[in-house]
Structure formats: C-alpha cells, structure tokens
Amino acid sequence: MTFPIGKESEFKGIVDLLTLKVKLWDQDDQGIKYTVSDEVPADIKDKVIKARAKLVEQIAEHDDTLLNKYLNGEEITVHELKKTLRKTTVAYKIVPVYCGTSLRNKAVQPVLDAIVDYLPSPLDLKDITGINPITKLEEKRALNQQEKFTGLAFKIQLDPHVGKLTYVRIYSGTLESGSYVYNVNRGKQERVSRILLMHANNREEIDKAYAGEIIAVIGPKDSKTGDTLADPNHPIILEQITFPDPVISLAIEPKTKADQEKLSYSLQRLAEEDPTFRVKVNHETNQTIMSGMGELHLEILVDRMKTEMGMNVTVGKPQVAYKETVTKAIQDIEAKYIKQTGGHGQYGHCVINIEPLARGEGLKFVNKIKGGSIPSEFIPSVEKGVIEASEKGVLLGYPITDLQVTLIDGSYHDIDSSDIAFKIAGSMALQMAVKQAGPTLVEPIMKLEVTVPEAFMGVVIGDISSKRGKILGTEKRSRAVVIKSHVPLSELSGYATIIRSLTEGRGVFYMEPSHYEEVPKNIIALMLKK
Structure with a gap:
C-alpha cells in the first residue's frame, strides 16, 4: 500500500501507492507533523510506478467491473480502488500492508487512516443475535442508539487510583453515568457511577456513551470478562467468550x-x-x-x-x-459404602459404567436409573462424589478427563441411606472403574512457530524433533523461514534461551496451546518411577 523512502536509519517517509502522494516526516522527532507533496523522488520513481501497477492489478482481480476496465486499459479511479479494497479486506481476501517505524512514530498516520477506510465498522452490522434469558429463545438487537441498551464487558482492569475499571463495548442503545445496568450472566443490577473514554494513559470523563463506542465504566463490582450488561427490563445474553484451560x-x-x-x-x-x-x-x-x-x-x-x-x-x-483418562470402556462396576455405628448407620450403593470420550470433551455424568433403585434425591450426591474423585487420578494424582460415567443401578436403605453415603459410594466406584479401564496420561501439546534465518533451519528442526515434536511444515518469508510444529509443553521448558543459543540470538518463536495427546508409555513409566 505504501513504498518506503529510505531504509533503516535513513527512513524518512512513504509514497502512498493509491494516490501517489509523498508523505515526509521531517518536522519533529515525535512523528506528529509531516509534509505532503506530489513530487516522487527520482531515484525510486520507476519502482513506485511498477509497485502501483501491481497493486491496481491485485485489487482489480476481485471485481469484474474493475477487471474489464484494467484489461481495456481504462483509468480506474482512486475511489473505485478504495471501495473494492475495503470490500475484499472485510471478506479477508486481501490484507493491506503498510511500512513505517515505531521508533520515531513515522508513517503511523496512514495506518490509522487505513483502519478507518478498510477495516469493518460497527455500522456494517445491522443487528446482533443473543439469547433471551427468560424465554431461552434467540433475539436480535438493532445496532443503533434507539434500541435498548446492550453491552459486553470484555476487559477488567484494577486501577490504583479509581479501583475497578470495566471496559465495555456498547452494541445498542445509550448509557448514562449514574444509571443502572443489569448484569445478565450474574443476575445482578449494577450502578454505573462514572463513564470514561480511554486515550492510551489519558482519560476523558463523559456523561453519556452511544452504540458503537468502547468505554470504561467505574461502579460495577461483580462484572467479569465476557459478561453481558443490558437494560434491566430487556435482558439478553450475547455470545460468551470462552477461555482455554491453563496448561x-x-x-x-x-x-x-x-x-x-x-x-x-x-x-x-x-x-x-x-x-x-x-x-x-x-x-x-x-x-x-x-x-x-x-x-x-x-x-x-x-x-x-x-x-x-x-x-x-x-x-x-x-x-x-497433565491429565489422566481411560483407554477402554468398563461395565458394571459396583461400589458399596456400609458403616454401622451405635445409632443410624450409613448405606450407599451404586453401579456405574465408564467409557472414554474424545479429547477435550471433559467429564460427563449420565443418569440411567430406572424404577427408583436409587431415590432421585441421592443421584446428585453420586454425581458429586464422581466429580470429586475425578479431581485426583489413580496414576499420578492428576485430574481425570474425557470420560463418560453412566449410573445404571444401585440400592438404598430406608433409614441408613444419606447424601454423604452415596457421595462416598460414587467416589469409590469411579476410582475402582478407572483402575480397570486402562488409565493413561494425556499432556498439553503446543502449537510452536519458530522464525529463523535459513542458515539455522536444519539445527532448529533437529532440536524440535528431539523434543518429540511433529513438524507440520515450513514457510518462506523474505530471508527467514517459519517452522510450524506441534511440541509437548513438557519439552519446552526454557525454550527462549535454547532458541537464542541455537540461532545466535536471531531466532524468535511464538507458541499457544493446541490440544491434548496421550503420553508415550515409556515416558509414563519414567514418571511413575520418580
């Protein structure tokens, strides 16, 4: 989108390839002021013309009218190019790339202008869908100021001066300071005492905020990230933010x-x-x-x-x-907890089946009791016992996951049965069942992307392979190579130091949790010996 004038310490400005305007940051060290001219420097003029022709061709490929104009040698206006570029950027078919430097804030303004010109605007969406907490049916809210208030708390910040700041994106309606909002997720009404517009580390206090704005509010005490705030008389729950489990x-x-x-x-x-x-x-x-x-x-x-x-x-x-799971299904595991004391005794008896589930499905409890062999009031106690027992596995004490527990039978005593007895019976049944169902360990696998100069590609791939990693592929970026892989987290301790030493400090990496996989049997054997 822009062509640099100068490079590295000599970088002083850019040429906008759409308008062919030259922008030079030569006024101050902060990059706030810049000059605009039509004079493209002679030493880069040919390169700029070639780059613009390539840019116009790429944009025209995504619109039939522009493509016809381009092939017939007709002039395409800047307005037409911008309109098509915006449409294709929003559809994620094109990614505009701008050059600049953060050191002196040079060429930051064109990037901000491009955000306004090409990225999605709140006005692009006409409405948003949520769930009515009363009817449990889908409901739409128009994204305008006339609609009832709806907002999403997307960030919490604890400020030493003003206390808790809740960042809210307003989807519909308006919000006034001193008003009350309803936290639909928590079922609580909260007061908004102050509304702030945040400008980096500066704050501007306002009395009213409108649909499409991002604000920080002071007042709500129970709101958490992902909660929906709405008009107390017109509640709605927007799509929730899901957070991955820690690894x-x-x-x-x-x-x-x-x-x-x-x-x-x-x-x-x-x-x-x-x-x-x-x-x-x-x-x-x-x-x-x-x-x-x-x-x-x-x-x-x-x-x-x-x-x-x-x-x-x-x-x-x-x-x-790590987490523990099972490798096979087991039927009819019976557990009885019977204790006789001086007065009332304790009696709990249940029969369960267990079966493995796909990775990431967690623990599921299914009640298939028929004929009242266990009274309905004791079934939650069995479930509670199962859940508590799942928090400490049978191999190394890690939580048990990806498992379905089905309660199929049991019995009770009219006098001696109690919640605690059935809870203990449920806990005993799960421990017994897991021991017989081929318990194993699963470990978190990280998606690892390492960017290194080509000369170090072989040594980095070798190192990843030695860490039980699976190479997914490589991608060339200019003079660097991006190595994509899946590697067990247990092998990545101190990886920042390792990658620096392997690449003479020139390699960088990015990793994020991907999924869980079964730990090899030889590794489990070593862990059990420790």
Whole structure:
C-alpha cells in the first residue's frame, strides 16, 4: 500500500501507492507533523510506478467491473480502488500492508487512516443475535442508539487510583453515568457511577456513551470478562467468550509471613483481570498454585506482583498440567459404602459404567436409573462424589478427563441411606472403574512457530524433533523461514534461551496451546518411577 523512502536509519517517509502522494516526516522527532507533496523522488520513481501497477492489478482481480476496465486499459479511479479494497479486506481476501517505524512514530498516520477506510465498522452490522434469558429463545438487537441498551464487558482492569475499571463495548442503545445496568450472566443490577473514554494513559470523563463506542465504566463490582450488561427490563445474553484451560502451573509463596495476606489479595486481583490465570491451594502440601497459558505468561504475572504490588515472592519450577483418562470402556462396576455405628448407620450403593470420550470433551455424568433403585434425591450426591474423585487420578494424582460415567443401578436403605453415603459410594466406584479401564496420561501439546534465518533451519528442526515434536511444515518469508510444529509443553521448558543459543540470538518463536495427546508409555513409566 505504501513504498518506503529510505531504509533503516535513513527512513524518512512513504509514497502512498493509491494516490501517489509523498508523505515526509521531517518536522519533529515525535512523528506528529509531516509534509505532503506530489513530487516522487527520482531515484525510486520507476519502482513506485511498477509497485502501483501491481497493486491496481491485485485489487482489480476481485471485481469484474474493475477487471474489464484494467484489461481495456481504462483509468480506474482512486475511489473505485478504495471501495473494492475495503470490500475484499472485510471478506479477508486481501490484507493491506503498510511500512513505517515505531521508533520515531513515522508513517503511523496512514495506518490509522487505513483502519478507518478498510477495516469493518460497527455500522456494517445491522443487528446482533443473543439469547433471551427468560424465554431461552434467540433475539436480535438493532445496532443503533434507539434500541435498548446492550453491552459486553470484555476487559477488567484494577486501577490504583479509581479501583475497578470495566471496559465495555456498547452494541445498542445509550448509557448514562449514574444509571443502572443489569448484569445478565450474574443476575445482578449494577450502578454505573462514572463513564470514561480511554486515550492510551489519558482519560476523558463523559456523561453519556452511544452504540458503537468502547468505554470504561467505574461502579460495577461483580462484572467479569465476557459478561453481558443490558437494560434491566430487556435482558439478553450475547455470545460468551470462552477461555482455554491453563496448561502450566507453578507454586508461589511469600518470602515473609507479613506478605501472606498480601499474596492472596494480589493473586485475586490478577485473576480478576485475567480469566486465563487460575489460583488454587493444594491442601495436601499447603502450597498456593498459580496456573496460566505458558512460562512467559506466569513470568509476567510474577514480575507484576513484584513491581506493581511490591510483593516479595519465591516461585517453584513450572509444572505441566497433565491429565489422566481411560483407554477402554468398563461395565458394571459396583461400589458399596456400609458403616454401622451405635445409632443410624450409613448405606450407599451404586453401579456405574465408564467409557472414554474424545479429547477435550471433559467429564460427563449420565443418569440411567430406572424404577427408583436409587431415590432421585441421592443421584446428585453420586454425581458429586464422581466429580470429586475425578479431581485426583489413580496414576499420578492428576485430574481425570474425557470420560463418560453412566449410573445404571444401585440400592438404598430406608433409614441408613444419606447424601454423604452415596457421595462416598460414587467416589469409590469411579476410582475402582478407572483402575480397570486402562488409565493413561494425556499432556498439553503446543502449537510452536519458530522464525529463523535459513542458515539455522536444519539445527532448529533437529532440536524440535528431539523434543518429540511433529513438524507440520515450513514457510518462506523474505530471508527467514517459519517452522510450524506441534511440541509437548513438557519439552519446552526454557525454550527462549535454547532458541537464542541455537540461532545466535536471531531466532524468535511464538507458541499457544493446541490440544491434548496421550503420553508415550515409556515416558509414563519414567514418571511413575520418580
């Protein structure tokens, strides 16, 4: 979309290939002011003309009218090119690319103009679909100011000066400071005391916000990321944001006893801001365990605790979030919990079937009791026992997942049966069934993309293969190569240091959770020996 004038430290401006306007950033160091002229520098004029011809051809290919004009040698106007470019960009057939430098903010303005010109606008959508929480039916809301208020809380930020900031995208209607909104997900009414427009680190307080705006509100206390805020008399639930489960954990503890209370408060604050960050206490070891999406994620959170919250903490070695599952179905596993005491005894009896599910389906409980062999009031207790037992597996104590538990039979005692007895029976039944159903471990697999100079491609691929990685393919980008692969997370500890040493500091990588896969039997055997 733009052609650079100069390169590296000599970069001083761009030529807009659509309008052939030259923009030079030679006024100040901050890149705020720039000059516009029609004079393309003579040394790059031929290259600019060739680049523009190629750009026009690429845009014209996506519109029959423009293609006919192009083939007949007719002039295509800038307005026609922009209109087609916007349509194809929104359809994700073309990705406009701009050059610039962030060091002196040079050529930032054309990128911002392109966002306005070519990316989707709130006005492109006429309505949005949600679920009415009362009727459970789909409902549409027109995206205009006249419609009833609907907004989505998409980010929570805890500010040291004003407290909790809830970022809201307003889909329909208007919102006034001092008004009340209904948090449909939590079933609570919340007051909006102040409305702020955020400009980077500057804030502008406003009295009213309109459909299409992104604002921060002060006041709501129970709102979380992904909650729908709506008119109290016209509730609707918009599509929810789903967050992946954490894949890596580490133990964290304060250096002094005085920091103990501060630690739980700090972790709670971080968890409120970041839905992919989880905190739990292991009651057996009395350790606080924090879990997240990767080593870097947890490193940043620990650093924030030290710098922003003044916490002195020590952290353990990162632990991978393994899970346990079964490899075969088992029928008719029977568990009885019978205890006789001086007064009433305890009696719980259930029979279950278990079968493996596909990866990512979690734990499912199915009730197939017929004829009242277990009274209906005790069935939730059996389910609760199954769920609690699934939190600690039989191999190495990791959570059990991707498993269907079907309650098929049981019996009860008129006097001795109780909730606790059936809960214990359900827990015993699952433990017994899993032991017989070929228990195994599954581990998180990461999607890893490594960008390296071509000279280092072989050594990096070799290293990935040595980590039980599967190479999915390579892609050439200019003078670099992108290696795409799936690698077990357990093999990627300290990968940032490894990739730097392998590539003389020139390699970069990106990774994200992909899926879970079964751990090889030889690795499980080694883990069981430890």
